[in-house]
Amino acid sequence: DQQVKQNSPSLSVQEGRISILNCDYTNSMFDYFLWYKKYPAEGPTFLISISSIKDKNEDGRFTVFLNKSAKHLSLHIVPSQPGDSAVYFCAASALWGQGAQKLVFGQGTRLTINP
Amino acid sequence: DVKVTQSSRYLVKRTGEKVFLECVQDMDHENMFWYRQDPGLGLRLIYFSYDVKMKEKGDIPEGYSVSREKKERFSLILESASTNQTSMYLCASSLSSGLDNEQFFGPGTRLTVL
Numbered sequence: 001d002q003q004v005k006q007n008s009p010s011l012s013v014q015e016g017r018i019s020i021l022n023c024d025y026t027n028s029m030f031d032y033f034l035w036y037k038k039y040p041a042e043g044p045t046f047l048i049s050i051s052s053i054k055d056k057n058e059d060g061r062f063t064v065f066l067n068k069s070a071k072h073l074s075l076h077i078v079p080s081q082p083g084d085s086a087v088y089f090c091a092a093s094a095l096w097g098q099g100a101q102k103l104v105f106g107q108g109t110r111l112t113i114n115p
Numbered sequence: 116d117v118k119v120t121q122s123s124r125y126l127v128k129r130t131g132e133k134v135f136l137e138c139v140q141d142m143d144h145e146n147m148f149w150y151r152q153d154p155g156l157g158l159r160l161i162y163f164s165y166d167v168k169m170k171e172k173g174d175i176p177e178g179y180s181v182s183r184e185k186k187e188r189f190s191l192i193l194e195s196a197s198t199n200q201t202s203m204y205l206c207a208s209s210l211s212s213g214l215d216n217e218q219f220f221g222p223g224t225r226l227t228v229l
Binding site: 004006009034036041042043044045046049089091101102103104105106107108 | 119124146148150155156157158159160163173205207209217218219220221222223
């Protein structure tokens, strides 16, 4: 049962254009959402996050949008640069037992920026 | 600079062997996690620990166990390795009080079981 879904395994975008990565979730108890970026042979690194009480968060070229009614979030990268080529994981935060938070990850989307 | 290190980048083991994967963090984080990453499946949580000697099962704990004797170290143990445990293993840590629940990841260990 995949609670967090990234339905596009790959995306190819021309340099300078906008990249839009999408993520859907099923559990309405998720209260925080994060995007991670992963290069080959490296661990994922945190990119940007958004609380469920907001609908938008922006950090430089990266903006995350949250539509709670649709249980959908998206990551916009503009303008896209060759260094943005990586696998992007969407993650949702849920309260676990003992008060700890755990992350549920999507399958990932491989973004390729073409020069 | 925050750091999570994993003992090996690449590991090759035989079916039935006992395998230890070690993870160390230098950020004094309370929480530590073990994931495996497989194509098309994303990152799946195996086990996590919220304190020394405390552990909780994640989504796919079968065939694995963990040990946390010290705050900075979290070990993943494959009691009897099988070929379906061939995967990329990622360790992460986080602060309990972190409002954004950001987890910091190590570089990963690519395990091949023959």
